[in-house]
Amino acid sequence: MKELIQSLDVREVSAQEIVQHHLEEIAQHDPGIHAFITVDQEGALRQADDADRRRAQGQALSPFDGIPIAVKDNISTKGLRTTCGSRMLEDYVPLFDATVISRLRRAGLVLVGKTNLDEFAMGSSTEYSAFGVTHNPHDHSRVPGGSSGGSAAAVAAGEVPWSLGTDTGGSIRQPASFCGVVGLKPTYGWVSRYGVVALAPSLDQVGPMAKRVEDAAALFALIAGNDPRDATSAKAPSFQVPAWDPEVLRDLRVGVPEEFFSAGLDSQVEHAVRGCLRQLEDQGAVLQPLSLATNAYAIDTYLTLVTAEASSCLARYDGVRYGKRVEAEDSNTMFAKSRSAGFGSEVKRRIMLGTYVLSANHYEAYYEQAQKVRTLIKEDVLDALSQVDVIITPTTPTAAFQIGAKRDPLEMYLSDLFTAMANLSGIPALSVPCGLNSHGLPMGIQIMGGNFSEALLFQVGYMIEQGVEGSARHGQL
Amino acid sequence: MIDRHDVMRMARLARLELSEEEIDQYQEDLMRFLRSGQKLQQVDVAEVEGTSHAVHVAHELRPDQVGTSLRQEAVLSLGPRVEQGFFRVPRIVEGQE
Amino acid sequence: MSKVSKGVLGMANYDTVIGLEIHVALLTDSKFLCSCSTAFGAPPNSQCCPVCLGLPGSLPTINEKAVECATKAGLALNCQINLFSKFDRKNYFYPDLPKAYQITQDAYPLCSRGFLDYYVDDQLVRTEITRIHMEEEAGKLIHSGSSIVSSDYSLVDYNRAGIALIEIVTAPDIHHPGQARLFVEQLRLLLSYIGVSDTKMEEGSLRVDANISLKPKDSDLLGTKVEIKNLNSFRALEKALEYEVSRQGEILDQGGTIRQESRTWDDRAGRTMSMRSKGDAPDYRLFPEPDLPPLCLEPAWVESIRASIPELPLERLGRLEEQFGLSRYEATFFVHYPDFCQIFFDLAEYDLSPKAIVNFLMGDYARLARERGHLDARRIAGLLTIVKEGLIGANQEGVVLDALFSSEKSAREIVKEQGLEALRDSTELQGVVDGVLTANPDLVARFRSGESKLLGYFVGQVMRATRGKADPEVVNKLLEEALS
Numbered sequence A: 001m002k003e004l005i006q007s008l009d010v011r012e013v014s015a016q017e018i019v020q021h022h023l024e025e026i027a028q029h030d031p032g033i034h035a036f037i038t039v040d041q042e043g044a045l046r047q048a049d050d051a052d053r054r055r056a057q058g059q060a061l062s063p064f065d066g067i068p069i070a071v072k073d074n075i076s077t078k079g080l081r082t083t084c085g086s087r088m089l090e091d092y093v094p095l096f097d098a099t100v101i102s103r104l105r106r107a108g109l110v111l112v113g114k115t116n117l118d119e120f121a122m123g124s125s126t127e128y129s130a131f132g133v134t135h136n137p138h139d140h141s142r143v144p145g146g147s148s149g150g151s152a153a154a155v156a157a158g159e160v161p162w163s164l165g166t167d168t169g170g171s172i173r174q175p176a177s178f179c180g181v182v183g184l185k186p187t188y189g190w191v192s193r194y195g196v197v198a199l200a201p202s203l204d205q206v207g208p209m210a211k212r213v214e215d216a217a218a219l220f221a222l223i224a225g226n227d228p229r230d231a232t233s234a235k236a237p238s239f240q241v242p243a244w245d246p247e248v249l250r251d252l253r254v255g256v257p258e259e260f261f262s263a264g265l266d267s268q269v270e271h272a273v274r275g276c277l278r279q280l281e282d283q284g285a286v287l288q289p290l291s292l293a294t295n296a297y298a299i300d301t302y303l304t305l306v307t308a309e310a311s312s313c314l315a316r317y318d319g320v321r322y323g324k325r326v327e328a329e330d331s332n333t334m335f336a337k338s339r340s341a342g343f344g345s346e347v348k349r350r351i352m353l354g355t356y357v358l359s360a361n362h363y364e365a366y367y368e369q370a371q372k373v374r375t376l377i378k379e380d381v382l383d384a385l386s387q388v389d390v391i392i393t394p395t396t397p398t399a400a401f402q403i404g405a406k407r408d409p410l411e412m413y414l415s416d417l418f419t420a421m422a423n424l425s426g427i428p429a430l431s432v433p434c435g436l437n438s439h440g441l442p443m444g445i446q447i448m449g450g451n452f453s454e455a456l457l458f459q460v461g462y463m464i465e466q467g468v469e470g471s472a473r474h475g476q477l
Numbered sequence B: 001m002i003d004r005h006d007v008m009r010m011a012r013l014a015r016l017e018l019s020e021e022e023i024d025q026y027q028e029d030l031m032r033f034l035r036s037g038q039k040l041q042q043v044d045v046a047e048v049e050g051t052s053h054a055v056h057v058a059h060e061l062r063p064d065q066v067g068t069s070l071r072q073e074a075v076l077s078l079g080p081r082v083e084q085g086f087f088r089v090p091r092i093v094e095g096q097e
Numbered sequence C: 001m002s003k004v005s006k007g008v009l010g011m012a013n014y015d016t017v018i019g020l021e022i023h024v025a026l027l028t029d030s031k032f033l034c035s036c037s038t039a040f041g042a043p044p045n046s047q048c049c050p051v052c053l054g055l056p057g058s059l060p061t062i063n064e065k066a067v068e069c070a071t072k073a074g075l076a077l078n079c080q081i082n083l084f085s086k087f088d089r090k091n092y093f094y095p096d097l098p099k100a101y102q103i104t105q106d107a108y109p110l111c112s113r114g115f116l117d118y119y120v121d122d123q124l125v126r127t128e129i130t131r132i133h134m135e136e137e138a139g140k141l142i143h144s145g146s147s148i149v150s151s152d153y154s155l156v157d158y159n160r161a162g163i164a165l166i167e168i169v170t171a172p173d174i175h176h177p178g179q180a181r182l183f184v185e186q187l188r189l190l191l192s193y194i195g196v197s198d199t200k201m202e203e204g205s206l207r208v209d210a211n212i213s214l215k216p217k218d219s220d221l222l223g224t225k226v227e228i229k230n231l232n233s234f235r236a237l238e239k240a241l242e243y244e245v246s247r248q249g250e251i252l253d254q255g256g257t258i259r260q261e262s263r264t265w266d267d268r269a270g271r272t273m274s275m276r277s278k279g280d281a282p283d284y285r286l287f288p289e290p291d292l293p294p295l296c297l298e299p300a301w302v303e304s305i306r307a308s309i310p311e312l313p314l315e316r317l318g319r320l321e322e323q324f325g326l327s328r329y330e331a332t333f334f335v336h337y338p339d340f341c342q343i344f345f346d347l348a349e350y351d352l353s354p355k356a357i358v359n360f361l362m363g364d365y366a367r368l369a370r371e372r373g374h375l376d377a378r379r380i381a382g383l384l385t386i387v388k389e390g391l392i393g394a395n396q397e398g399v400v401l402d403a404l405f406s407s408e409k410s411a412r413e414i415v416k417e418q419g420l421e422a423l424r425d426s427t428e429l430q431g432v433v434d435g436v437l438t439a440n441p442d443l444v445a446r447f448r449s450g451e452s453k454l455l456g457y458f459v460g461q462v463m464r465a466t467r468g469k470a471d472p473e474v475v476n477k478l479l480e481e482a483l484s
Ligand SMILES: [Mg+2]
Pocket: C104, C135, C167
């Protein structure tokens, strides 16, 4: 990215050329990967043209004016179809931009298209999209992870330099890990949710995905900040990209929760993560074993809350104001027919579960109970973070699995085993590639920290990235 | 512990029209989900307040100022069925949940 | 149910128990959760935005003025204002509900435990307010047929969707339909006093749901309650409740049981009708609204709202009676017409008797002011003062009043210009009296022979000759002298 910006700055290359190059990459790779639902070739070239004109007049909107980006298709883009990977919204063209999109446009970024996702972000493999499966660029027979699988795959395949995803239980970090890219789930509230189609509002966050930590940090700086249109938006200052100083590791207290290294963890993933930890230790960090016992409840708590909130958030798709409609004699039948035709089976499953846990006779036992357990999980995490600066774990228990391998929904839900905790407690979590396994598949390491500690997470992530690249070069020699 | 009636009631509440196979499938899914969630029930949460928001944010209220609305044509352009400036819906039958 | 007549036999055996839920649209310029205008009467779907249409990804933000109005209403209704309150989602599908959930307050409302005092047949009674919470309005449905059930389709307008409402919930301690009406009348008056709502029932700004049950007089057990939805006039409220008292009484008399249900009032047919054809009780799946943080108010802010509350109707009634000696009837008039009341207070600052002011304001002035708007209190005071001084006779008062409405001049200027001063100079009037008597020798003779009622005729003639300006007292005296 640095090189790209420099060459733009000295007018060695135009935004037109950069965007054209990426459109060609998409044309070449995407038939095999299917990272995109919509590519806006015409719009992208027009935006690039505008960027070039601004640069020629010395009025570039930001250093990134003219740099292309792809955005997950559950983020509203004015005038550009936003499907959420669902038949329900296959023809839905938003009348407004999400706040994150406005922020990108204000910086002059060129929106080249909308990336594939599990329908309404419900999934961990991008197999549940009404627009087809996305393939992992490292191995087309494998999933890219999900639900931001399209955004991760597009970056990994070099179709765009960076992208935006959304993360409710791991939907940025898990695909980042599977595709070998960097992904951040920010502190809840630091990025506006306005215009981001809700899955579970108390957990959802938009975050950056990029090849390199530096780029992810730069993109995060563009999107983070208070938004008066989102009442849950934090009154935090804007994010400043930190200096990349190895000194950050000196005496850094790194918590290593034993629960994340137990049975079920792939040995190669464990090996890679422990390797990174050793390197951090060598550079001055202090490893501290600790326990996050409540993670045992994270998945069930997460599922209860996410299905409940989703069942309510997805009720608005009733065929009246927008979206799919199947005509019927009376309104209730029209609602039911439209919804049944518009939603895929995983969405219906989660709506059924969510309706159940919220219904009068079960609310207390399930929903309310889960909210209380959430409090315990949050306290557990914050307690751990009062003793250490960061917590480091594998991002996922395994590398990318085969397409079609996980037919059982409950097994699929376990993909979020290591990631859901950060969403439940609100803290930021960064996934950084930590090497390739014996099949050549990427693996990811997760760094979590206290609220608004993104700068530190990026700094630690940067050091890990340097270390991993160093050993890779070493290995090659 | 969850019978087909429960499943059908949830489907009615959620306005989903399910096939026989789907009813069977979701009945099984619901049962398995609840079984796996059993361990949550055992957690002692006496005296614990529920968390509905991840991070505490002070509520900032919006001043009472009229902003711009969407144009009527734009609003209606989204509608699957519109008529004379309105959204049109079929007969409303009262009395379903 | 067959036709039910009023005054069913067995009704005397039951106590009526009524509780009310009143939805009040708050007087804000923009909607509760978005900045669309709340103005009434715009073309359909022209005051909508992503938020109030429930477009994917849109998020609500709370209008400060709505919180202020709701707090003010709570304080005026003697409620406890909860410094910590929360929002919840009430989930149900209906074409007028854009998100398929309503943002409301369930577990932690803004206001709780208040009351309203009001008069029922000269008796001051109190109705407890259980709670007041904030919520959003739904859109508006227009039916193709004459009613919702007889329509093949309906049309939806979301201009109204998202307007700020408060729901005021009373305890079930209202005992008859007339009392329910008086309660709502008093509530409506109070809300208009504090300026939180235009309370226009005809535009739907104030709507009442009524819960009503009957219980045997000797029983402590409450009967099964029936909810009557959307009563949007005082008449509908009272009639619907009267109908239910009869209907439920008759069922109970015949040993039947009341079905717990929602009913609507059919004004044309003059009866309530069941709304629920089948199915279970609604399950709203309420849960905390994740898009809105809890509302935390500062005590100082609440106190500043409290300080802004004006004199309320009941206080004002007491003051008019006690401080100014007005009758209940007169005081009630002024409480119901705050504009007249303000003029009364302004006039009371002058050296005028309350009685004279009241008689004036409730007389011809009331009619004229309603047609043409109020006069300045200063100009009214000028008129009442010259009447009090006797500068003009009672007959001239109306003439001056008319002139006050059609010009900017003061009462004194009008009197002077039109020469309306009362004639009370004896020598001047003596001539007129003599003239009248000279012109009617027959009548004078008849008077002298005992027809004393002819005095009135002579007075009338003198008044006529002076164009009404003669002081009747002086005229009477002169006539009596001349005829004795
Ligand atoms: Mg209500």
